[in-house]
Amino acid sequence: MELVSLFIGLTFVNNVVLSKFYAVCPLLGVSKKPKNALNMGYAVTFVIFVASIVTYALYYFVLEPLKIQYLDLITFILVIASLVQFVEMFLKKTSPEIYKAMGVYLPLITTNCAVLGVALDNISAGYNFIEAAVAGLAVPIGFTIVIYVFATIRERLDIADVPASFKGTPIALITAGIMACALAGIAGLV
Amino acid sequence: MKKFDIFKKGLFVENPIFVLLLGLCSALAITTTLTNAIGMGMAVICVLIMSNVIISLLRNIIPNEIRIPVFIVIIATLVKCVQMLMNAYTPALYESLGVFIPLIVVNCIILGRAESFASKNGVFDSLLDALGMGLGYTFAVVVISFFRELIGTGGLSLYNPFDASQVIFDIKIFADYSISLFTQPAGAFITLGCILAFVQFLNIRKENKAKKAEVK
Numbered sequence: 001m002e003l004v005s006l007f008i009g010l011t012f013v014n015n016v017v018l019s020k021f022y023a024v025c026p027l028l029g030v031s032k033k034p035k036n037a038l039n040m041g042y043a044v045t046f047v048i049f050v051a052s053i054v055t056y057a058l059y060y061f062v063l064e065p066l067k068i069q070y071l072d073l074i075t076f077i078l079v080i081a082s083l084v085q086f087v088e089m090f091l092k093k094t095s096p097e098i099y100k101a102m103g104v105y106l107p108l109i110t111t112n113c114a115v116l117g118v119a120l121d122n123i124s125a126g127y128n129f130i131e132a133a134v135a136g137l138a139v140p141i142g143f144t145i146v147i148y149v150f151a152t153i154r155e156r157l158d159i160a161d162v163p164a165s166f167k168g169t170p171i172a173l174i175t176a177g178i179m180a181c182a183l184a185g186i187a188g189l190v
Numbered sequence: 191m192k193k194f195d196i197f198k199k200g201l202f203v204e205n206p207i208f209v210l211l212l213g214l215c216s217a218l219a220i221t222t223t224l225t226n227a228i229g230m231g232m233a234v235i236c237v238l239i240m241s242n243v244i245i246s247l248l249r250n251i252i253p254n255e256i257r258i259p260v261f262i263v264i265i266a267t268l269v270k271c272v273q274m275l276m277n278a279y280t281p282a283l284y285e286s287l288g289v290f291i292p293l294i295v296v297n298c299i300i301l302g303r304a305e306s307f308a309s310k311n312g313v314f315d316s317l318l319d320a321l322g323m324g325l326g327y328t329f330a331v332v333v334i335s336f337f338r339e340l341i342g343t344g345g346l347s348l349y350n351p352f353d354a355s356q357v358i359f360d361i362k363i364f365a366d367y368s369i370s371l372f373t374q375p376a377g378a379f380i381t382l383g384c385i386l387a388f389v390q391f392l393n394i395r396k397e398n399k400a401k402k403a404e405v406k
C-alpha cells in the first residue's frame with residue numbers, strides 16, 4: 001500500500017516536471033508533436049528505470065563499503081551516459097524513423113535533469129531497493145503523461161490567436177504554469 | 191574591442207536563459223528568493239569558469255570521438271568540489287538549494303559552452319566567455335527571483351550566504367497583498383513566460399523599426 005501511494009505521489013502529486021522543474025528543456029523542445037513526445041517518454045522511462053536501479057546498487061554495494069561516496073556524481077553521470085548511448089544505438093538499429101525524429105534530443109537525455117535527479121533523490125530520501133525501483137518507474141511515467149498532454153495542448157495553441165509577443169515559448173511556459181496549478185489542486189490526495 | 195564582445199554577448203544578446211533557453215530547470219527552481227538566486231549564480235559562475243579554462247587547456251589532447259564523456263567527467267568533478275565547499279562554508283544556502291547544486295552537472299549551459307566555445311578557442315577567450323555567460327545566467331535568475339519574491343511575499347530580502355543570521359536588507363513593501371502562487375512552481379513558469387514575452391516584444395519592436403527605416 002505504501003508503494004502504491006509512493007507511486008501515485010511521484011506520478012501526479014509531486015510530478016517532477018511541474019513541481020521540481022526536472023526536464024523542462026525536453027518538455028519545451030520535443031513537445032511539438034504528440035507522437036515524438038510519446039517516443040521521448042518511452043526512451044526516458046527506460047533510461048530512468050535502469051539508471052535508478054544501477055546507481056542505487058552502485059552506491060550501496062560499491063561506493064559506501066569503500067567509503068568513497070564523494071564519487072557519486074561522477075559514477076552516476078557515467079552510468080547515465082552509457083545507458084543513453086545504448087538506447088541511441090538500439091533505436092538506430094531497430095527503428096531509424098524514431099531515431100531521426102528525435103534528433104539531437106536523444107543524446108541530450110544524458111543532460112536531462114530528471115535522470116540524475118531521480119538517482120540523487122533516491123539516495124538522499126533513504127529509499128530501500130524496492131522503493132527506489134518504484135520511484136524509477138513512477139517519475140518517468142509522470143514525465144511521459146505531462147509531456148504528452150503538453151504536446152497535445154501545444155498543437156492546439158499553434159492555431160490559436162495568441163498575441164505576437166507571447167507566440168512560441170512564452171505561451172508554452174504559461175500553459176505549463178496553469179498545468180502546475182491543476183496538479184497542485186490534488187496535493188492533498190496522498 | 192573584440193575581447194570585450196566575447197564577454198558582452200553572454201549578458202544580453204546571447205543570454206543563456208532569456209535568449210538561448212538553456213538551463214531552465216535550475217533557473218525556475220531556485221528563484222524563490224533573491225539570496226538563493228545570487229548563491230546559485232555564483233556557483234554556476236565558478237563551475238563555468240573552471241570548466242571552460244580546463245577544457246580549453248585540454249582541447250588539443252582530448253580525442254574528438256569521446257569528447258562529450260570527457261567533458262562531463264571534468265564538469266562532474268568540478269561540481270562535486272563546489273558542492274563540498276558550499277556544504278562546508280555556506281550550509282544555509284546549501285540546504286535551500288538542495289539537489290540543484292549537484293544538478294549543475296546536467297545544466298546545459300556548462301556543457302554547451304564547453305562544446306561550442308571552449309573546445310575551439312584559447313584559454314583567455316574561454317575565460318571571458320565563461321565570465322560573460324555566467325554573469326548572464328546570474329542576471330537572468332536575479333531578475334526572475336526579484337519578481338517572484340516581490341509578488342510572492344510582498345518584499346525583498348538578502349542574507350549573507352556565509353552566515354544566514356546576518357541580514358543585509360529585508361524590506362516589506364506590501365506584505366498584506368502578496369500572491370503566494372508566485373513562490374510556488376506554477377508562479378515560476380508564469381513569471382518566466384511573461385519575461386520571455388517581454389524579450390520577444392522588444393525584438394519585434396526592433397524589427398519593425400528596422401523595416402520602417404528600410405522603407406524610408
